[in-house]
Amino acid sequence: MKAPDKYYDFEKDISGCGIFGVINKKRGLIPGDMPIQAMACMHDRGNGLGGGFAAYGIYPEHADHYCFHMMYDEEAAIPKSEELLRKYFDLHHFEPIPTRKTLAIPNPPKFNRYFVTVPERPNNEFAELAEEDYVVAVVMKINTSIHGAFVVSSGKNMGAFKGVGFPEEIAELFRLDEYSAYIWTGHNRFPTNTPGWWGGAHPFTILNWSIVHNGEISSYGINRRYLCEHDYLCTMMTDTEVVAYELDLLIRKHGLSWEMAAKCFAPPFWDEIERMDEDDKELYTTLRATYGPGMLNGPFAILVADNNRLMGLNDRIKLRPLLVAEKDDMVFMSSEESAVRDVCPELDRVWMPKAGEPVIVDLED
């Protein structure tokens, strides 16, 4: 094939994804306008094929209920999903997720949210499972057995909002300017290896975990098989999905600290382990041996959140940008400083974390 005439005049999109996160350590509520504007500032990091947000602290009146954000590709999936949710859960309240019409997104799927609890004595095949495992099992069941239905998020007092469009358009669709949260993460997608579809947008979630990711996870295949052995089934056709399930497996189920989970994702090099003292050498050798199939290979900058924490992490050779900034009770994590300055011009400290070293910010209470 020959290059066309004037090939050098082609408009070319040069980009990667964009991520932004903010936490108020004192649970002060941050209006949606802030993450929306920050993501809009990094508009060009995406190409309109994916945008999304996760927000924590948005359902205080239902804080004890798991909130299932459901996406429906087709009408028939709605009654089937509701039947399944009623079968496995006590359903306390449900409603459509409020949306507004936007020109940019003419034909979105349908979105409902369901506030549920696990029955005291469930009478089904998951009855033996611990409560959170039970919820995970139902999420997997919906995602794998009901055509056209997808669980977008399933945590308490949190929710994910995502789809195909630029993040500011997705925010417009879901009226995110009307929400306030003490932790927000946002994502602007530039899909490279996998389809730009509604379920493939970030954040990816399970229970209270959410993750947004700039980069690609080349180890997706082995990570996915590893998770499959532990009953996590990947259905979203995007590499990042494995991180959400690995967080749940490593931290919630295996009891690893966040720091250790980060060291499984981005382990120290063998030559670094060689130089450690005996205790650390044993620890990191064991971690690498035990969680080899969980290691994330490939470039990444990720933001991970649950109801109490925000964590930023780079791959160990830092193939994607990540910046951390502080202002009073707020900590920002972003692909670009300009996005932070756009929403908070005066900052106390700005720095770029070391590759493979997690930056973890806790709520103070």
Place this chain on the structure above:
Amino acid sequence: MTAKTKKKTLTAGRTYYKQFNEEIRALAKEGVNHFVLKECNGQRYIGCAMEGDIRLDVHGVPGQDMAAFMRGPYIRVHNNAQDGVGNTMDGGRVVIEGIAGDVIGYAMRGGEIFIQGDVGYRVGIHMKAYLDHQPKIVVGGKAGDFLGEYMAGGIILLLGMFSDKPDSPVAGRSLGTGMHGGVIYVRGEVPEVQIGPGLHAQPVDSEDLKVIEELVKDYAKELKLDSKEIMSENFVKIRPFSHRPYANLYVPC
């Protein structure tokens, strides 16, 4: 600046980068040679491929690839800069009063980039020189991994002085990996384990000191720093271990 300075102040705000850069270019064509760019907010490609005797004062945070392909102009960033400053830059000078991101001076082939604070990863990667075209990067703070990776020419001077990372080594791991030309000077010591395979830090000689002194003089003047204090410490140099160290990599002779 000469007597014929023609100054123009522009406010970037949330102006889209294409429009903003087109405006700058059009004004430069009309003879404006001193731009004050206010409230920059991530606009990419500022000063990209601009030529000639032009000065740009950048306020706010400029976006990716500032001064890419630039040949001639002087850019002073009064705040921090992001990734990719001076990508394939050919000439001119960039002064950054704060910190800068990753891949600064990527494949740079001429001119100078002076950064007061810390820089990210892969700074000076693929830098190269030709005859009297000698690109130079001076970093006042500390650097991330892969500083000067695949470096083929030019000078990187790393001071490690103006950093907010007191516990970090002056440079990250794999310093100068794949280097086959040019020189990296480091103020003080650099831990042996941080240096890429086959490279060693050696003491500088009087020729090196002359080069460093010259560079530090310029750098200190631009950033209002004390050059004597900078020169008060020893320097080491990292050079490729032989002429064409990778000549036999693919086709052994």
